[in-house]
Amino acid sequence: MALETPPGYRAFDEASLPGHLAGIEAARAVLGGDPSGWRAFEVGDGNLNLVFIVEGPDGDLCVKQALPYVRLVGESWPLPLSRAFFEHEAASIQARHAPAYVPRLHHYDPTHFLIVMERLRPHVIVRQGMIAGRVYPDFARHMADYAARTLFFTSDLAMRAEEKKAMTATFCGNSALCRITEDLIFTDPYTVSERNRWTSPQLDARAAQIRDDDALKAAASRLKLAFLAEAQALLHGDLHTGSIMATEDETRVIDPEFAFVGPIGFDVGKLIGNLLLSHFAQAGHEAEPRGRDGYRAWILETVEAFWNGFSETFRGLWRENRTGDAFPPSLLQGQAFEAAQGAYMARLFAESLGFAGCSMIRRTLGLAHNADLERIEDPNLRAACEGRVLDLAVALVKNAHALGAIEEVTARARAIEAQGRDRAA
Amino acid sequence: MALETPPGYRAFDEASLPGHLAGIEAARAVLGGDPSGWRAFEVGDGNLNLVFIVEGPDGDLCVKQALPYVRLVGESWPLPLSRAFFEHEAASIQARHAPAYVPRLHHYDPTHFLIVMERLRPHVIVRQGMIAGRVYPDFARHMADYAARTLFFTSDLAMRAEEKKAMTATFCGNSALCRITEDLIFTDPYTVSERNRWTSPQLDARAAQIRDDDALKAAASRLKLAFLAEAQALLHGDLHTGSIMATEDETRVIDPEFAFVGPIGFDVGKLIGNLLLSHFAQAGHEAEPRGRDGYRAWILETVEAFWNGFSETFRGLWRENRTGDAFPPSLLQGQAFEAAQGAYMARLFAESLGFAGCSMIRRTLGLAHNADLERIEDPNLRAACEGRVLDLAVALVKNAHALGAIEEVTARARAIEAQGRDRAA
Numbered sequence: 001m002a003l004e005t006p007p008g009y010r011a012f013d014e015a016s017l018p019g020h021l022a023g024i025e026a027a028r029a030v031l032g033g034d035p036s037g038w039r040a041f042e043v044g045d046g047n048l049n050l051v052f053i054v055e056g057p058d059g060d061l062c063v064k065q066a067l068p069y070v071r072l073v074g075e076s077w078p079l080p081l082s083r084a085f086f087e088h089e090a091a092s093i094q095a096r097h098a099p100a101y102v103p104r105l106h107h108y109d110p111t112h113f114l115i116v117m118e119r120l121r122p123h124v125i126v127r128q129g130m131i132a133g134r135v136y137p138d139f140a141r142h143m144a145d146y147a148a149r150t151l152f153f154t155s156d157l158a159m160r161a162e163e164k165k166a167m168t169a170t171f172c173g174n175s176a177l178c179r180i181t182e183d184l185i186f187t188d189p190y191t192v193s194e195r196n197r198w199t200s201p202q203l204d205a206r207a208a209q210i211r212d213d214d215a216l217k218a219a220a221s222r223l224k225l226a227f228l229a230e231a232q233a234l235l236h237g238d239l240h241t242g243s244i245m246a247t248e249d250e251t252r253v254i255d256p257e258f259a260f261v262g263p264i265g266f267d268v269g270k271l272i273g274n275l276l277l278s279h280f281a282q283a284g285h286e287a288e289p290r291g292r293d294g295y296r297a298w299i300l301e302t303v304e305a306f307w308n309g310f311s312e313t314f315r316g317l318w319r320e321n322r323t324g325d326a327f328p329p330s331l332l333q334g335q336a337f338e339a340a341q342g343a344y345m346a347r348l349f350a351e352s353l354g355f356a357g358c359s360m361i362r363r364t365l366g367l368a369h370n371a372d373l374e375r376i377e378d379p380n381l382r383a384a385c386e387g388r389v390l391d392l393a394v395a396l397v398k399n400a401h402a403l404g405a406i407e408e409v410t411a412r413a414r415a416i417e418a419q420g421r422d423r424a425a
Numbered sequence: 426m427a428l429e430t431p432p433g434y435r436a437f438d439e440a441s442l443p444g445h446l447a448g449i450e451a452a453r454a455v456l457g458g459d460p461s462g463w464r465a466f467e468v469g470d471g472n473l474n475l476v477f478i479v480e481g482p483d484g485d486l487c488v489k490q491a492l493p494y495v496r497l498v499g500e501s502w503p504l505p506l507s508r509a510f511f512e513h514e515a516a517s518i519q520a521r522h523a524p525a526y527v528p529r530l531h532h533y534d535p536t537h538f539l540i541v542m543e544r545l546r547p548h549v550i551v552r553q554g555m556i557a558g559r560v561y562p563d564f565a566r567h568m569a570d571y572a573a574r575t576l577f578f579t580s581d582l583a584m585r586a587e588e589k590k591a592m593t594a595t596f597c598g599n600s601a602l603c604r605i606t607e608d609l610i611f612t613d614p615y616t617v618s619e620r621n622r623w624t625s626p627q628l629d630a631r632a633a634q635i636r637d638d639d640a641l642k643a644a645a646s647r648l649k650l651a652f653l654a655e656a657q658a659l660l661h662g663d664l665h666t667g668s669i670m671a672t673e674d675e676t677r678v679i680d681p682e683f684a685f686v687g688p689i690g691f692d693v694g695k696l697i698g699n700l701l702l703s704h705f706a707q708a709g710h711e712a713e714p715r716g717r718d719g720y721r722a723w724i725l726e727t728v729e730a731f732w733n734g735f736s737e738t739f740r741g742l743w744r745e746n747r748t749g750d751a752f753p754p755s756l757l758q759g760q761a762f763e764a765a766q767g768a769y770m771a772r773l774f775a776e777s778l779g780f781a782g783c784s785m786i787r788r789t790l791g792l793a794h795n796a797d798l799e800r801i802e803d804p805n806l807r808a809a810c811e812g813r814v815l816d817l818a819v820a821l822v823k824n825a826h827a828l829g830a831i832e833e834v835t836a837r838a839r840a841i842e843a844q845g846r847d848r849a850a
Contacts, residue, residue: 021848026755156653164653169597174589182750191755214761221765223749228581228589231656292799293804325607326650330616337641 032058084113090259101146123245142251154234157324185222202383258292269355284376357396457483509538515684526571548670567676569734581658581751611649627808655688695779709801782821
């Protein structure tokens with residue numbers, strides 16, 4: 001099967017890419033010298049696209065190109081090239097609101113669905129860093145700032161309704177990428193699906209229990225409806241630790257190709273869920289039992305600092321920028337405005353925890369798993385970690401509204417980890 | 426000031442319209458005979474557009490044309506011609522899902538932003554009928570069916586996400602009409618605005634009290650956010666009794682030019698709010714005190730039958746058409762599905778009541794009032810009616826979540842009417 005592509009499109013490789021970039025002024029300006037000396041290396045370890053590093057005498061670049069299918073699977077799973085357009089659109093908007101936390105964009109090529117951007121070096125994918133037990137002291141602060149800025153400034157709290165609706169209309173076109181989330185996160189893990197997989201037989205009973213839990217499935221269905229219908233702000237759409245590159249001092253968010261206008265809690269919750277998942281995975285990566293107790297503590301502090309920092313920054317931005325159509329300043333001031341903010345954040349907190357739980361369940365029982373858990377070779381140990389992920393995740397999806405503060409979530413994570421350890425001992 | 430219009434556009438009048446219609450096959454087919462014998466009558470009593478009745482030897486038509494401004498105000502309040510496109514789009518979709526309750530569409534002329542449709546005869550605008558004390562025995566059943574069908578089938582419960590997103594994107598373009606609602610319903614009445622007016626001085630203190638009620642304004646702000654960001658289904662967008670024409674047997678919904686993808690409760694609540702407003706206006710139209718007690722009872726029965734019928738029909742359609750992406754049938758069946766439906770409807774009920782309250786407040790304190798109240802000549806009597814409208818409206822906006830059934834709402838309406846009568850006596 002050969003998938004149809006628009007006129008002029010071709011997928012580049014290491015040999016053909018430099019010649020194409022030679023025609024792009026922004027690339028020449030960064031790489032310098034004679035294009036015949038440029039070298040391209042395909043480095044894509046993601047699931048969907050081609051990713052190249054290109055080196056020239058004066059500098060280097062990252063080039064990302066969409067394929068008409070899911071790279072990991074092949075032509076049997078087509079996926080629109082337009083995802084590159086949406087990624088570039090979203091990245092441009094995010095760069096406007098949070099320039100410190102996104103790679104610099106140099107060029108978008110609409111014929112080849114190709115983005116030319118800053119090569120991040122020596123930044124490492126945070127998921128890999130966390131598997132290695134690396135501490136990122138400013139990660140929580142940076143991500144709180146990134147999330148608060150990108151989400152607040154694209155919401156009805158900051159935008160005029162006309163501009164917000166125009167942005168919403170644009171990103172409605174990214175429906176194929178949304179479909180992946182709708183199916184893989186909110187549906188498959190709760191039902192029998194060929195796409196699901198889990199550590200078997202260890203988790204067979206647990207997976208069946210989840211498929212039989214009506215209250216859980218009703219809560220997941222409500223969250224799916226929110227994902228489908230709550231057009232609150234422009235989301236990154238896939239904000240897990242694999243979409244963040246960092247050094248000790250810097251944090252950069254990449255890959256917003258799942259961007260769309262959706263519920264704010266989905267971005268916030270996906271990051272919290274992936275951090276909590278990393279917490280429970282540490283038992284599979286420590287050199288001796290409890291060898292990473294300090295690292296686990298850092299992760300939970302990071303979860304707390306991320307939510308609390310996000311909440312505080314979001315509220316601060318809102319106080320200072322009452323430029324949108326929602327919650328007009330002519331109606332609410334002073335104490336009344338603070339109270340309305342509090343109610344808004346409480347609702348957002350509960351929804352974020354629900355989305356966090358969904359993203360943890362899908363990484364344990366669904367199609368796409370995380371290296372955090374996948375790299376644990378001993379299946380019994382891995383299943384023990386995954387069981388703890390599921391314990392917390394189910395509580396988050398079902399009982400998010402009963403949790404009043406992020407410290408209650410981290411306390412529960414600590415308790416589940418301790419109980420699991422005691423059971424294993 | 427002359428507003429710019431697209432090439433080819435001109436506003437028709439009674440003299441020029443027949444010649445233009447002569448070039449439209451669908452019009453010729455209905456009107457018949459020689460176009461030189463057709464007669465057009467401008468009958469628009471609405472605020473925004475030109476509306477003509479055109480009569481020919483074989484039949485008649487209704488022709489609606491958008492002007493580049495608000496008709497009632499003039500060129501100083503520009504309004505996009507594109508509202509005719511959105512009205513025709515929405516009417517076409519509604520005709521597909523609820524053909525019994527909308528006028529037949531014959532033609533759309535994109536150059537002149539002109540819709541050619543069925544002339545409804547002898548249907549009368551329901552608001553006028555209710556001022557006259559006319560009973561519409563099937564109104565509640567028809568409107569429950571209309572609302573359930575148009576809203577369910579354009580929601581994520583029935584539609585595939587890709588189609589829903591495409592529809593959402595289209596109607597994001599109708600932002601200028603949404604802006605009217607955002608400002609006039611959700612903002613102005615709660616603040617000092619030149620556009621507000623009310624029966625003065627009788628309601629001065631009451632208007633000030635509402636402008637000072639922080640809990641009310643916070644609730645109204647939450648509802649405004651829902652209007653801005655909850656993309657649940659394709660709404661009519663202006664579903665009051667002035668947008669419905671009826672006979673004793675037939676009910677037709679007209680004028681969906683405010684259509685957009687928004688919160689289902691807005692359509693449902695606007696109708697409930699306008700019925701409740703009519704209930705409180707009856708004291709200004711009865712020949713002798715309590716002369717319309719029976720009619721008041723019919724209105725409240727209609728409110729109950731509308732919500733209960735809507736709820737039952739909506740749930741029934743949902744049971745039979747689980748074709749959308751939300752609440753996938755693979756996750757929820759039997760009792761669990763019924764429970765999820767119940768929770769969904771409870772939330773929708775509360776949101777509908779909030780919107781009902783907002784629409785009652787704006788008709789009493791905002792720019793656009795209703796004939797129901799405006800036609801009451803004695804300002805003291807009118808203010809007494811309006812005060813009762815506000816009593817119930819404020820309770821609905823602030824305490825919607827405490828009301829479990831529509832019968833509690835109508836009981837409260839009955840009590841407020843009785844108290845007001847006792848106070849007046």
